[in-house]
Amino acid sequence: MTRPLRLGMVGGGEGAYIGNIHRLAARLDGHWQIVAGAFDADPERGRAFALSQGIDPARAYGTWQELVEAEGAREDRVDAVAICTPNFTHYPIAKGLIEAGFDVICEKPLTATLEDAVALEALARDSGRFVGVTYTYSGYPMVHEARVRIAQGKLGAVRTVQVEYPLEWMSKPIEQDGNAQAAWRTDPVRNGRGGSIGDIGTHAYHLAGFVTGLTLESLTADLATFVPGRALDDNAHVMMRYQGGARGLLWSSQVAIGNSNGVRLRVFGDKGALQWFQEQPNELIWTPLDGRVQIIKRGADDLSEDAKARSRTPPGHPEGYLEAFANLYAGFAEAIRARTEGRQPGIVGQNLPLAKDGLKGVAFVEAVVDSHQAENQPWIKPIEV
Template structure:
């Protein structure tokens, strides 16, 4: 990572969190990621709706009591008024309030890094996209798997023409660990992602399907124009879908498939991507993330390794260590935070942030994800009838 970033600003970026307390599934992952390169200081937060959890989180993270907030609206107002207020906020709440939290901070002139799915509905996503565009602020959506060096190298290969014309794009995010494959004995212990009231019965597509969907577009550069979907519920007592099969058509004749599941029993994580072109194919698996397999129509398979020479500057910058030292998920996530830091510093020092924002998932990626979910829901309701995107 660029060691001159902080020197340009003369300090670390001041960061706040909404959500992400010690009762959060994803909060600690964000903290590991944004602390990895030393670009941020966590100085404020509204960490949880449970005041005791929020208090314990702030105390453990050395956030001062005067910057621990019960309400994110108060946090946005007061931080915007401080001479040493936060530069950027991380939104790690349940997704049904992402939009209102983001709008509160954007309206206060504070940049936003937001968990996915971006909003509760397509209408909210469209409204948020318009607000972001009008605000001039940075909005980053944490589709963290696009930070893996070999995912980025896969995108470079596709753009270079190494696969020829693309024909088939296939992605899976199908896990089956005990925590998601079965419902808790006590329904009161059910996580929000398994509550239909939170994100609707299709919540699986926001929680895991959106990651696979983003990777399909990020690497291929293609956007589908039609979708059909079938969704099922297998776990006893579950009120949302826990398995989904989606098919896509693309304007140029390519086709795609996406499988999202919580009940692929025996699979720990299950994220993978395969792209087939006229002259070659590639495959990447998150559980073997240091490697990218390139299979030409003629000639032997090539196994590419993260950190080796011969990649683009972006891919090389995304791999911190020499080959043989696996980096994994936290540092892929950290790449998004590092690039966001570079963009934020450029915005504050008269530089051009576009070199960094070009690689970051944006509000428009979030909007595409919400349209995918809405299209899949409509198709499933109509017995897998094709729906336009």
């Protein structure tokens, strides 16, 4: 085992949501050690939190700028920094980190505006820095299994893709009740133009493209804001056309009572169909044309190498969200090590969500909002990425 990589973190302080997930995921396989952080918008709180996490006080920073400066000066500087802050800060922070020579793990959506996303993706490309984007659902082994099976032609030509991401937690105006996560998510400045579509629609859009390998050609969208006083959409319907003729239907919602985290993907080809539901992630439902519905279980012997490499336990011993997230972290570690060692990354270091995928997501959101806002919702082509 080579030495664990050193991870720094921006955001993810006390009471924050996703930062803690990053820490759990980074730790699981032993590829990463969390050694530094600017964990909070409030420098004081951020430093205190760092100490509570067992971080060396010298590396408990008040701001990401401090982190950039101080880590840049260390021999044992962090190998990469995870950005776990609200959307509108991703760009400046990522830019600062990349320009200082750090590899970056950035939360989705890549940025709050298309302009920023274009700039960041270009910067990533030009700098040669690693920029991974945590599209969580692409970390699930059975999502990789689905991807591989489609790539192998087991479904034949894909005809239609139904993808949805319904959530219930914002069914009431909780942003007016002091919920921190909801507050910035309903603020166009901090979140970006797309409400549910930007927050979770991007996950659904990435998942569909990741699994099918299809490229979006155009879309038309209908956004709605159901919770009174909310400035952004909390429900989005999108019809999509992919290059080559496949169709897609995407639904994202923050007001879908009964749905905790209902990411669901269904892909129908001319030779078979696949279905995956995030709340039962260890199963892939597969039906060959003229055949029976079958359950492909994570951990089974006949899975692809791609799925196996992302699995830790035998069938029936459920893995979940943290393991999927850990697969991304394992992949990021592998990609970074491979680059350092001048070799091709192994299987978990392949098919990772990168800056380009992040940009595609932001371009998608932009097209959705444009389509909705234009008179009579015309079909829109997202910018080419």
